[in-house]
Amino acid sequence: MTDSSGSPSQEWKDAYEASPLREGPFETMSGIPLDAVYGDAEFPGQFPYTRGIHASMYRSRFWTMRMFAGFGTAEDTNARFKELLRAGGTGLSTAFDMPTLMGRDSDDEWALGEVGRAGVAIDTLDDMTDLFADIDLGGVSTSMTINGPAAILFAMYVAVAENSGVDRSRLAGTLQNDVLKEYQAQKEYIFPPRPSMRLVTDVVSFTTEQMPRFNPISISGYHIREAGSTAAEELAFTLANGFAYVEAGVAAGLSVDEFAPRLSFFFNSHIDFFEEIGKFRAARRIWARWLSERYGAVDERSMKCRFHTQTAGVSLTAQQPEVNIARVAMQAMAAVLGGSQSLHTDSYDEALALPSEKAARIALRTQQVVAHESGVASVADPLGGSDYVEWMTNEMERQAEEIFAHLDDIGNGSILEGVYAGIDNGYFVGTIADSSYRFERAVNAGQRIIVGVNDFTDGSDDQTELLQIDQETENIQLKRLAETMQQRNDEIVEESLSVIRRAAADSSTNLVPPLIEAVRARATEGEIVHALTDIFGTYVEAAIV
Amino acid sequence: MSGDEADTADHPVRVVLAKLGLDGHDRGLKVVARMLRDGGCEVIYLGLRQSTESIIAAVEQEDADIIGLSMHNAGHLTLAPKMVKAVADAGLDVSVIVGGIIPDPDVKTLLDAGVAAVLGPGASSDEVVAIARSVSRR
Amino acid sequence: MDISDEVEAASAGSRRAIGRLLTRVERGERDLEALIHPRNQAQIIGLTGAPGVGKSTITGHLAARLARRGRVAVMAIDPSSPVSGGAILGDRIRMDSVLGEADVFIRSMATRGSEGGLSAAAPAAFRLLDAIGFDVIIVETVGVGQVEVDIAAAADTTVVVVTPGWGDAIQANKAGLLEVADVFVINKADRPGASDTRRDLELMLDLTATNDHSWRAPIVATIGTSAEGIEELIGAIDEHDTALEAQDLRGQRRRARTLLEVRSRVGLVVESRLDAALETEQISARIDSVAADGGDTLALVDALTELLFGFSDP
Numbered sequence: 001m002t003d004s005s006g007s008p009s010q011e012w013k014d015a016y017e018a019s020p021l022r023e024g025p026f027e028t029m030s031g032i033p034l035d036a037v038y039g040d041a042e043f044p045g046q047f048p049y050t051r052g053i054h055a056s057m058y059r060s061r062f063w064t065m066r067m068f069a070g071f072g073t074a075e076d077t078n079a080r081f082k083e084l085l086r087a088g089g090t091g092l093s094t095a096f097d098m099p100t101l102m103g104r105d106s107d108d109e110w111a112l113g114e115v116g117r118a119g120v121a122i123d124t125l126d127d128m129t130d131l132f133a134d135i136d137l138g139g140v141s142t143s144m145t146i147n148g149p150a151a152i153l154f155a156m157y158v159a160v161a162e163n164s165g166v167d168r169s170r171l172a173g174t175l176q177n178d179v180l181k182e183y184q185a186q187k188e189y190i191f192p193p194r195p196s197m198r199l200v201t202d203v204v205s206f207t208t209e210q211m212p213r214f215n216p217i218s219i220s221g222y223h224i225r226e227a228g229s230t231a232a233e234e235l236a237f238t239l240a241n242g243f244a245y246v247e248a249g250v251a252a253g254l255s256v257d258e259f260a261p262r263l264s265f266f267f268n269s270h271i272d273f274f275e276e277i278g279k280f281r282a283a284r285r286i287w288a289r290w291l292s293e294r295y296g297a298v299d300e301r302s303m304k305c306r307f308h309t310q311t312a313g314v315s316l317t318a319q320q321p322e323v324n325i326a327r328v329a330m331q332a333m334a335a336v337l338g339g340s341q342s343l344h345t346d347s348y349d350e351a352l353a354l355p356s357e358k359a360a361r362i363a364l365r366t367q368q369v370v371a372h373e374s375g376v377a378s379v380a381d382p383l384g385g386s387d388y389v390e391w392m393t394n395e396m397e398r399q400a401e402e403i404f405a406h407l408d409d410i411g412n413g414s415i416l417e418g419v420y421a422g423i424d425n426g427y428f429v430g431t432i433a434d435s436s437y438r439f440e441r442a443v444n445a446g447q448r449i450i451v452g453v454n455d456f457t458d459g460s461d462d463q464t465e466l467l468q469i470d471q472e473t474e475n476i477q478l479k480r481l482a483e484t485m486q487q488r489n490d491e492i493v494e495e496s497l498s499v500i501r502r503a504a505a506d507s508s509t510n511l512v513p514p515l516i517e518a519v520r521a522r523a524t525e526g527e528i529v530h531a532l533t534d535i536f537g538t539y540v541e542a543a544i545v
Numbered sequence: 546m547s548g549d550e551a552d553t554a555d556h557p558v559r560v561v562l563a564k565l566g567l568d569g570h571d572r573g574l575k576v577v578a579r580m581l582r583d584g585g586c587e588v589i590y591l592g593l594r595q596s597t598e599s600i601i602a603a604v605e606q607e608d609a610d611i612i613g614l615s616m617h618n619a620g621h622l623t624l625a626p627k628m629v630k631a632v633a634d635a636g637l638d639v640s641v642i643v644g645g646i647i648p649d650p651d652v653k654t655l656l657d658a659g660v661a662a663v664l665g666p667g668a669s670s671d672e673v674v675a676i677a678r679s680v681s682r683r
Numbered sequence: 684m685d686i687s688d689e690v691e692a693a694s695a696g697s698r699r700a701i702g703r704l705l706t707r708v709e710r711g712e713r714d715l716e717a718l719i720h721p722r723n724q725a726q727i728i729g730l731t732g733a734p735g736v737g738k739s740t741i742t743g744h745l746a747a748r749l750a751r752r753g754r755v756a757v758m759a760i761d762p763s764s765p766v767s768g769g770a771i772l773g774d775r776i777r778m779d780s781v782l783g784e785a786d787v788f789i790r791s792m793a794t795r796g797s798e799g800g801l802s803a804a805a806p807a808a809f810r811l812l813d814a815i816g817f818d819v820i821i822v823e824t825v826g827v828g829q830v831e832v833d834i835a836a837a838a839d840t841t842v843v844v845v846t847p848g849w850g851d852a853i854q855a856n857k858a859g860l861l862e863v864a865d866v867f868v869i870n871k872a873d874r875p876g877a878s879d880t881r882r883d884l885e886l887m888l889d890l891t892a893t894n895d896h897s898w899r900a901p902i903v904a905t906i907g908t909s910a911e912g913i914e915e916l917i918g919a920i921d922e923h924d925t926a927l928e929a930q931d932l933r934g935q936r937r938r939a940r941t942l943l944e945v946r947s948r949v950g951l952v953v954e955s956r957l958d959a960a961l962e963t964e965q966i967s968a969r970i971d972s973v974a975a976d977g978g979d980t981l982a983l984v985d986a987l988t989e990l991l992f993g994f995s996d997p
Contacts, residue, residue, distance in 0.1 A: 556706075556709075556710055557768060557769060557770075557793070557795075578771050579771070581769060582764055582767060582769035582770060582771050583764070583766070583767045583769060584767060584769060585767045585768045585769045586769045587763075587769060587770045587772060587791075587793050588769070588770065588771045588772065589772050589773075589775065589791050590771050590772065590773040590775075590776070591775060591776060592773070592776050599779065602698070603775060605698045605699040605702050606698050606701070606702050606788055606789055606790055607702060607790060607791055608699075608702035608703055608705065608706045637699070
């Protein structure tokens with residue numbers, strides 16, 4: 001696993017020298033010059049990438065400071081997007097409202113009170129067109145956080161781009177599209193696991209053939225951790241899901257190196273500093289080894305675990321919310337020391353409401369302090385070689401391997417089948433519930449202190465200014481939906497939905513092209529979901545408490 | 546609280562636990578379910594995406610004493626009073642408890658609307674069980 | 684509302700009144716007894732199996748279809764925590780999800796710790812539900828633990844659910860489920876190994892003498908998620924019901940339930956007497972002395988038996 005040829009290996013030096021460098025200075029604030037990496041055992045940018053996926057790490061460029069946005073109507077979010085682009089951003093990150101995430105239209109009875117609240121409301125192609133109006137989709141990268149109905153929103157994105165004259169092959173972005181963790185943690189599922197995986201692999205196949213710049217899945221541990229898992233469980237479940245997608249892609253007829261380079265990850269950065277750093281380092285090592293050894297990848301890009309990180313929303317307290325700024329800063333630091341490719345920092349008021357503008361700005365400023373003032377970005381993997389950090393990395397890996405062995409066992413030699421089995425028998429949900437309850441009891445018993453919650457509570461009664469959401473959004477959106485429904489040709493819509501039903505029933509057909517046709521005909525998201533549930537059925541989880 | 550110790554032991558407090566609306570965050574609901582179980586209550590766990598109708602139907606059939614609703618991000622000001630009203634309309638004698646992160650001014654609004662108790666984050670196991678017992682009609 | 688009003692309302696279909704009455708049954712309230720007039724009409728179906736085999740989904744499908752023929756009640760029984768006495772009862776979720784518009788009454792019950800409690804309450808609940816006009820009662824229990832198996836076995840027809848997979852049939856055998864099965868269900872039959880499980884079951888049935896005369900438990904394959912095989916399961920249950928009728932065995936099953944209830948109730952009384960006796964100063968002191976200095980344990984047992992029953996059994 002290590003290259004023991006003495007201090008900086010030639011291979012690393014060559015790779016470092018070939019990397020572009022951002023403007024320095026690469027010295028301490030007192031003027032001490034710094035090397036790009038220290039140690040002589042392992043090097044960043046080299047298999048198994050424990051120390052980072054690039055030889056130069058943040059000397060080439062900082063991580064992407066990607067902030068999640070989306071609220072109200074498509075027009076509201078469009079205005080926010082344009083501001084971000086004017087301010088020099090190149091990546092758009094879209095949050096959808098709860099009805100959209102659950103495949104329901106804004107006029108669905110379950111949508112009442114939720115339209116446009118926690119994200120943008122999208123019912124038809126017209127909304128998606130408004131969302132990206134006057135934005136050159138060939139020139140930006142868009143991330144869309146949606147899972148159960150991801151394929152439908154993806155179809156809308158392709159259709160919007162092509163209507164504006166941008167060929168689908170030029171589209172860059174990331175679709176979360178990680179359904180497995182929905183059954184394990186986030187619970188925003190619609191169809192049962194296997195048909196959901198069919199939709200995922202259809203998107204993977206489609207992008208592999210036609211959209212080389214698009215990342216079809218962002219494999220997310222974030223929600224697993226938020227649901228209460230331990231760090232090692234977050235690590236293991238997420239990577240196991242990753243292996244499952246690899247196996248599903250291969251089963252769908254793709255070769256590993258065709259699509260694995262476009263798989264990326266999304267982790268949580270929680271409050272236990274060294275545990276998190278060990279987790280991030282272990283993630284890279286495990287992914288590299290498994291992809292190479294078990295799945296036979298030969299392309300280095302397939303073996304590199306690229307990941308986005310978000311600070312732990314669940315660690316934020318409603319009591320004395322300003323203290324959350326300190327928590328977020330430490331979590332951001334752990335993410336950077338752990339080698340994240342991009343980072344979202346939470347706003348201090350998120351435990352109470354959607355972030356206010358001020359809180360969102362402070363969150364971004366926190367990242368900028370880490371990048372520009374702290375100096376931690378000058379040296380790759382600055383904690384590598386510490387006995388403690390190396391031990392923690394190994395320990396994370398050991399615990400994760402135990403979980404992989406269990407899944408491999410219950411899946412009879414297939415991680416994909418093991419993940420299905422674990423969803424079905426309540427293994428994931430039960431394990432997470434156990435861990436969450438263990439933590440809660442420790443807090444209850446005072447064995448774990450949470451500042452402002454169970455100790456140091458002076459000042460916990462202060463009130464914070466919160467963002468209020470306007471009820472008008474819902475009315476506007478309902479009107480917009482009614483207009484679209486009136487202007488479209490219902491016969492064409494019906495025909496397109498029948499085509500979807502037929503395609504859903506035939507697993508050899510890729511569903512993406514019929515989805516694109518249906519959204520073009522202005523079928524609503526809810527109608528398409530209904531057509532699919534006619535064939536796929538719906539999922540209801542067992543009560544594993 | 547009513548009934549002596551033996552009475553409570555023989556006839557555990559029965560709590561219907563559920564989440565209204567589309568939101569899928571069930572971590573808090575599950576923790577409370579276990580706290581109540583470990584405090585000797587019987588929890589009828591309905592879980593995610595319930596309607597006031599499905600909750601009322603369960604309460605009637607299960608002869609429950611308490612409805613426990615978990616709330617995450619907004620919604621509590623519309624959904625919780627809707628539940629209280631549904632209970633009243635059905636003529637049922639059950640208490641509604643709301644758990645979740647509820648800003649202080651809203652806590653008062655909810656209590657005024659007929660919610661029996663509001664449990665914030667950090668409520669201990671003992672508090673949860675004590676509140677369940679105190680608002681139970683048994 | 685007094686109890687007789689409640690019984691009247693329950694007979695007229697009030698879910699709330701039925702709910703209340705079942706609580707009274709669970710509490711063992713005596714006043715209720717005089718108001719229960721058995722019809723002996725309800726068909727009682729027991730459904731049991733290991734955790735995670737999909738019992739609730741099967742029960743839901745079964746209930747939904749049987750509701751087309753009459754009034755259906757489901758009793759879903761889950762274990763109480765032996766430590767706290769509390770319980771988490773989660774069977775409604777999966778049942779509700781497959782019931783659709785069907786009008787089915789569902790009650791979740793906890794075993795409530797003590798051996799006798801539930802085995803007394805469950806047959807009493809059957810009697811109540813029969814008396815107030817239910818045509819079918821499905822009782823679902825986790826097939827681990829003697830009480831749970833006893834209750835399922837006291838039904839008119841006992842359905843044992845297993846899933847494909849190595850050793851599942853063997854596990855069922857160990858838990859004593861094989862002997863009590865009138866019908867077997869292999870659920871999740873689309874999984875690999877279903878035919879192996881069927882073969883294992885057939886083999887075990889070949890080796891086990893069946894107690895119900897000529898009846899050999901049929902094996903039905905189901906897929907809970909799509910309701911496949913449910914009609915066939917109903918067919919098998921009906922067939923067993925016809926066989927019971929033909930051989931005049933329904934009374935025997937009813938007797939088994941009466942026996943279970945009576946035995947459990949008496950057991951409860953004896954148990955509480957025994958507990959009280961063990962706490963008396965006299966007995967407690969003798970236990971201390973036997974424990975400390977040695978002494979005749981059996982003589983102490985005789986003394987206790989004498990105290991409880993007025994005689995000892997040497």
